[in-house]
Amino acid sequence: xxxxxxxxxxxxxxxxxxxxxxxxxxxxxxxxxxxxxxxxxxxxxxxxxxxxxxxxxxxxxxxxxxxxxxxxxxxxxxxxxxxxxxxxxxxxxxxxxxxxxxxxxxxxxxxxxxxxxxxxxxxxxxxxxxxxxxxxxxxxxxxxxxxxxxxxxxxxxxxxxxxxxxxxxxxxxxxxxxxxxxxxxxxxxxxxxxxxxxxxxxxxxxxxxxxxxxxxxxxxxxxxxxxxxxxxxxxxxxxxxxxxxxxxxxxxxxxxxxxxxxxxxxxxxxxxxxx
Amino acid sequence: xxxxxxxxxxxxxxxxxxxxxxxxxxxxxxxxxxxxxxxxxxxxxxxxxxxxxxxxxxxxxxxxxxxxxxxxxxxxxxxxxxxxxxxxxxxxxxxxxxxxxxxxxxxxxxxxxxxxxxxxxxxxxxxxxxxxxxxxxxxxxxxxxxxxxxxxxxxxxxxxxxxxxxxxxxxxxxxxxxxxxxxxxxxxxxxxxxxxxxxxxxxxxxxxxxxxxxxxxxxxxxxxxxxxxxxxxxxxxxxxxxxxxxxxxxxxxxxxxxxxxxxxxxxxxxxxxxxxxxxxxxxxxxxxxxxxxxxxxxxxxxxxxxxxxxxxx
Numbered sequence: 109x110x111x112x113x114x115x116x117x118x119x120x121x122x123x124x125x126x127x128x129x130x131x132x133x134x135x136x137x138x139x140x141x142x143x144x145x146x147x148x149x150x151x152x153x154x155x156x157x158x159x160x161x162x163x164x165x166x167x168x169x170x171x172x173x174x175x176x177x178x179x180x181x182x183x184x185x186x187x188x189x190x191x192x193x194x195x196x197x198x199x200x201x202x203x204x205x206x207x208x209x210x211x212x213x214x215x216x217x218x219x220x221x222x223x224x225x226x227x228x229x230x231x232x233x234x235x236x237x238x239x240x241x242x243x244x245x246x247x248x249x250x251x252x253x254x255x256x257x258x259x260x261x262x263x264x265x266x267x268x269x270x271x272x273x274x275x276x277x278x279x280x281x282x283x284x285x286x287x288x289x290x291x292x293x294x295x296x297x298x299x300x301x302x303x304x305x306x307x308x309x310x311x312x313x314x315x316x317x318x319x320x321x322x323x324x325x326x327x328x329x330x331x332x333x334x335x336x337x338x339x340x341x342x343x344x345x346x347x348x349x350x351x352x353x354x355x356x357x358x359x360x361x362x363x364x365x366x367x368x369x370x371x372x373x374x375x376x377x378x379x380x381x382x383x
Numbered sequence: 384x385x386x387x388x389x390x391x392x393x394x395x396x397x398x399x400x401x402x403x404x405x406x407x408x409x410x411x412x413x414x415x416x417x418x419x420x421x422x423x424x425x426x427x428x429x430x431x432x433x434x435x436x437x438x439x440x441x442x443x444x445x446x447x448x449x450x451x452x453x454x455x456x457x458x459x460x461x462x463x464x465x466x467x468x469x470x471x472x473x474x475x476x477x478x479x480x481x482x483x484x485x486x487x488x489x490x491x492x493x494x495x496x497x498x499x500x501x502x503x504x505x506x507x508x509x510x511x512x513x514x515x516x517x518x519x520x521x522x523x524x525x526x527x528x529x530x531x532x533x534x535x536x537x538x539x540x541x542x543x544x545x546x547x548x549x550x551x552x553x554x555x556x557x558x559x560x561x562x563x564x565x566x567x568x569x570x571x572x573x574x575x576x577x578x579x580x581x582x583x584x585x586x587x588x589x590x591x592x593x594x595x596x597x598x599x600x601x602x603x604x605x606x607x608x609x610x611x612x613x614x615x616x617x618x619x620x621x622x623x624x625x626x627x628x629x630x631x632x633x634x635x636x637x638x639x640x641x642x643x644x645x646x647x648x649x650x651x652x653x654x655x656x657x658x659x660x661x662x663x664x665x666x667x668x669x670x671x672x673x674x675x676x677x678x679x680x681x682x683x684x685x686x687x688x689x690x691x692x693x694x695x696x
Contacts, residue, residue: 229671316521
């Protein structure tokens with residue numbers, strides 16, 4: 109709590125580093141064993157590899173069709189994000205700027221839906237999705253993410269819009285700007301901090317989601333990264349050499365995403381949860 | 384003087400005003416719909432409609448495929464309460480898991496936050512390290528840890544001869560339970576840390592200094608000043624961890640698959656299997672409605688209790 113670097117701080121520092129290293133041990137195990145031949149993993153999983161075998165990666169890349177799975181995950185995540193940002197920010201702004209009973213009730217309904225566990229809606233959702241032709245298609249899955257993502261995204265935007273001063277909007281309106289013009293030219297740019305938060309939270313959720321794609325996407329061609337990884341494990345149980353290479357491939361994209369944007373991500377999470 | 388009484392048609396001026404007002408109202412309704420409509424539409428079709436259908440199906444014996452949906456009243460609910468041991472067991476597992484996971488991940492998360500609130504030089508690196516597990520999905524994390532428990536722990540056990548690492552981690556009911564708790568805490572505590580750090584940064588330093596001058600110990604500072612001041616963060620963190628732990632699915636599927644002998648089967652897995660593997664949609668939805676009620680009640684009570692504390696502080 110003090111700001112000077114004392115002996116106590118130094119002890120804490122060492123303690124922190126040790127804990128941090130322990131925290132990272134699982135990654136050490138996964139990385140070193142992903143480049144070992146199968147027999148070497150069985151002998152000693154903790155040892156540094158005697159020889160580095162990259163053929164595990166080559167095989168897995170082919171078997172799970174990694175580029176395809178990566179592309180599917182990317183398309184789904186990007187378009188779900190775009191849609192959620194557009195519909196949630198527009199709705200939240202209009203609801204805040206139109207005070208009244210209706211907006212209030214609507215907001216409460218949106219927000220209380222956050223408590224509904226996915227398992228409660230998944231069964232009938234498959235029926236609705238089948239009727240509307242949303243199943244076994246990537247656009248269909250994206251539309252479902254619109255529906256599931258709205259409560260949290262709208263909630264975050266709603267809280268933020270309240271802090272945006274209304275005066276600029278009013279003067280723009282007096283100058284003859286349309287509602288859409290006001291929103292897209294003036295309000296939306298002001299919402300940027302919370303848009304970043306919304307995108308980060310939705311990306312982590314959608315990229316890693318397993319159950320909804322499992323239910324919606326049947327074709328192997330449409331598989332996302334979590335689906336491809338899990339089907340790999342179902343097929344090659346205990347084939348740890350290839351399995352670990354598959355895991356490394358699976359987690360690398362999102363870890364790179366995180367390391368590049370970690371400052372924004374951590375800030376975004378903090379502001380997103382406190383609002 | 385006689386007051387002017389209007390008997391004829393309304394003057395054109397007033398009439399115009401009424402029309403524009405009506406037109407204006409109509410127009411603003413239209414823009415309201417244009418802005419709010421899309422979000423509302425997707426939300427209603429994807430979440431609310433299936434939710435209401437679920438309530439209906441929970442009173443039927445529908446198998447998910449047949450076109451005949453037979454109404455059975457409270458039959459499914461009766462069955463769940465009187466004649467479904469696996470569901471009861473999965474509920475007990477999930478509840479126990481929730482308590483253990485919430486306490487441990489918040490203790491660790493808060494501990495990390497206190498640690499990183501000191502002026503460490505490696506503060507930013509450590510923050511990143513502790514947060515990393517969060518960006519990996521539960522499914523892949525489960526597979527990673529399956530390997531750690533089965534192969535990694537065994538190797539460490541052979542090297543160090545520490546009993547902890549030599550246990551049959553996923554093969555025994557008790558250790559499998561704690562195995563899932565460990566992985567959950569490893570994943571979530573970094574997230575909790577971020578929220579606690581943000582809250583700690585909001586604590587006024589002069590307040591702490593004043594207390595320290597008055598002779599307060601670090602422990603007193605923590606329990607009497609810091610924790611009461613950041614109670615809102617506890618409300619949020621408990622809410623998040625309770626609902627995450629209750630709904631555990633991916634991590635559970637890939638780590639233990641519910642085993643050994645269904646001892647670590649979460650409610651979410653139980654519902655999934657009932658509906659999609661046993662093809663009992665009616666029973667599955669009834670379970671899921673009960674699940675919803677429990678999650679809603681638990682999280683509401685928790686938020687109410689911690690909120691009340693906040694006001695007192």
